[in-house]
Amino acid sequence: MAQFPGKRIVLTSDTTMMSSYHGGVMLGFAAIMPRATLPDWIFQNFFCPPVPALEDGSAATAPCGMRKVEAALLESGFSRDEVMVAHPLHLDRAIGPETRIVGITHDDPMGKIALREIEDIIRRGPPFNRSRFIELLSHPLIREHRPRVVLGGNGAWEVMGEKVDVDHIYLGEGESDFPEICRQIIRGENVPEVLRGSAVPGDKIPVNRGATIGGIVEIGRGCWRGCAFCSPTMRSVRHRPIENILKDVRVNLECGQEDIILHSEDVFSYGSKGTRPNEKKMTELVTEVKKLGPKTMDFSHLSLASVHSNQGLLREISKIVGIGSDQNHMSAWIGIETGSCRILKMHMPQKALPGETENWPQIVEDCYRLFDEESWLPVASLVLGLPGETAEDVIRTTELVESLKDYTGLMLPLFFTTIAETKLGGTRGFSKADALPEHWHLVGLCLEYNLKHLKKLHQLYKERMTAGPLVHAALTGVNLIADVALNKYLKRMKRGEPPN
Numbered sequence: 001m002a003q004f005p006g007k008r009i010v011l012t013s014d015t016t017m018m019s020s021y022h023g024g025v026m027l028g029f030a031a032i033m034p035r036a037t038l039p040d041w042i043f044q045n046f047f048c049p050p051v052p053a054l055e056d057g058s059a060a061t062a063p064c065g066m067r068k069v070e071a072a073l074l075e076s077g078f079s080r081d082e083v084m085v086a087h088p089l090h091l092d093r094a095i096g097p098e099t100r101i102v103g104i105t106h107d108d109p110m111g112k113i114a115l116r117e118i119e120d121i122i123r124r125g126p127p128f129n130r131s132r133f134i135e136l137l138s139h140p141l142i143r144e145h146r147p148r149v150v151l152g153g154n155g156a157w158e159v160m161g162e163k164v165d166v167d168h169i170y171l172g173e174g175e176s177d178f179p180e181i182c183r184q185i186i187r188g189e190n191v192p193e194v195l196r197g198s199a200v201p202g203d204k205i206p207v208n209r210g211a212t213i214g215g216i217v218e219i220g221r222g223c224w225r226g227c228a229f230c231s232p233t234m235r236s237v238r239h240r241p242i243e244n245i246l247k248d249v250r251v252n253l254e255c256g257q258e259d260i261i262l263h264s265e266d267v268f269s270y271g272s273k274g275t276r277p278n279e280k281k282m283t284e285l286v287t288e289v290k291k292l293g294p295k296t297m298d299f300s301h302l303s304l305a306s307v308h309s310n311q312g313l314l315r316e317i318s319k320i321v322g323i324g325s326d327q328n329h330m331s332a333w334i335g336i337e338t339g340s341c342r343i344l345k346m347h348m349p350q351k352a353l354p355g356e357t358e359n360w361p362q363i364v365e366d367c368y369r370l371f372d373e374e375s376w377l378p379v380a381s382l383v384l385g386l387p388g389e390t391a392e393d394v395i396r397t398t399e400l401v402e403s404l405k406d407y408t409g410l411m412l413p414l415f416f417t418t419i420a421e422t423k424l425g426g427t428r429g430f431s432k433a434d435a436l437p438e439h440w441h442l443v444g445l446c447l448e449y450n451l452k453h454l455k456k457l458h459q460l461y462k463e464r465m466t467a468g469p470l471v472h473a474a475l476t477g478v479n480l481i482a483d484v485a486l487n488k489y490l491k492r493m494k495r496g497e498p499p500n
Helices: 025-032 040-047 064-075 088-093 117-122 128-137 140-145 174-186 242-254 279-291 304-309 311-321 341-347 357-374 391-403 437-464 469-494
Strands: 009-012 083-085 101-105 148-152 168-172 194-197 216-218 259-263 296-299 330-337 376-384 410-415
Touching (some): 025 040, 025 128, 064 101, 101 174, 216 242, 242 279, 259 279, 279 296, 311 357, 330 357, 341 391, 437 469
Parallel strands (some): 009 083, 009 101, 259 296, 330 376, 376 410
C-alpha cells in the first residue's frame, strides 16, 4: 500500500482548541483545569469534544485565526491540494513525507494566560491545554517526517524560553507574512526562530473558506485604550468592510453553524474613529447579520466604557437581535480588571474614556445594571497583582465585586502574567507567594459569585448548546460536585487564607 504523501502545509491544533464545546464556548474553560482533576473521558465527552471531521480528515470547524491563515495561503497562490486544516485526531490523513510545515494555532499552549495560578494553588499538575499541546508536538507522524513546526496565535509567546519541540514562533498577524515564510521554508532558506507578522489593513483581512468554532466572525482588530498588560492594545485599530463580515457569516451558516459571535477587542468600537461608538455603523452591522438568520448572536468582547457612553445603543441592539423573543440572552467578555481608580490611572489611563477614571466603579455598576435589564450575561476578568497594587487597591476591587453579586455572570480573577508583547513585558509576574490576605479574600468572593450563578448560567446557555439530555444531566452533576469540592477552598479564601 502506497504511503500517503501528506499535504505540504498542515494547519491544526490540539483538541482543547479544536473543540465544539457542545456549542457552549464557556465549557472551553475546563481546558485550564489540571488534567489530574478529571478523567480524560469526562473531559472529552462533557467539556471539550473534538470538532467533527470531514471525510478527507480535515476539520469541519476551526479557530477563526486558523481559518484566516488558511484563506491567506490560498489567496497567495497555494492550492487546495497543498493546504489543509487538519483534524488533530486524523493527522494520518494530513501529514506525510511531503509535509514541510505544520502550523499550530493556540491561545494558551503552556497554560500561562488562563489561570495558571490554579495549578499553583491546588497542586494537581499541568492543565489539559498544556498536556494536549505537548502531546500534539510529540505526534508520531511529526516525529517521523520532521516538518517545520510553526506556532502562532495569541499564546505563541508562551513557548519562548520553554523546552518544547517548536521550530518557529510566529508573533503577530499571520495573513500578511506567513505565506511568504512558508515559501522560504519550502525553498530550504534559513528562517529565524522568532518571526513577527505585520498588521493587515482591515479591508485586506481575507474571507474565511470554512466554518469557525462558535461561529466566530471577526469584525475588526486592535484597541486604542493602551492598557499596559494587554497585547491587543499593541495592535493598530482596523475595521473590516461590512460586506466581508457578512460573507464570513454566510460561510458559517452554509456550513451548518447556527450561532454567530461577532468578534473584536471591543465590538462597540466598530466603525468608530473616536472614543464613542458609531451608532449608525453598529446598528447597520447587527441588522444585516440578523437578516441572514442566525439562531443566536453574541459579541466576543465589549468595553464597559463604550457601553456606558451609549447605553441606548445596547438597548437598540437588544431589540434588533430579539432578546426575549428570538433568543433568551446575549453575552460578552468584559474587562473590569480593578476597582481601584489609582491602579486604573497607573496602568489603564484610557480605559474609562470618554468617562472619567475617578468614576470607574460607577461606570461598572451602571453597566451591570443595564446588562441585567437587557438580559446580557457579562464574563468579567479581574487582574490581581498589577505592579504597585496595595491591599487598599484590592479592597476597592472587592467592594466593587460585592456591589455586583446579585447580577448574573461570571467573574474570573487572573494573576498578572508577564506577556512579552505588552508595555509591562519586562515586569515580573504575580504568583501565589506574592498574594496578600486581601487577594485571597477577593478570589474567594469571585468563586462564591460564580457558584451562586452557575445553575442559572447553565440553564440559559442550553439555548446555544448542541449537547443532548445526558450531557446536560452530567454537567448538572459536575456543577454539584464542583460546588461541594470547591467549598473547602472557598471557606479558607474568604477568611483571607491561601487555599492550601
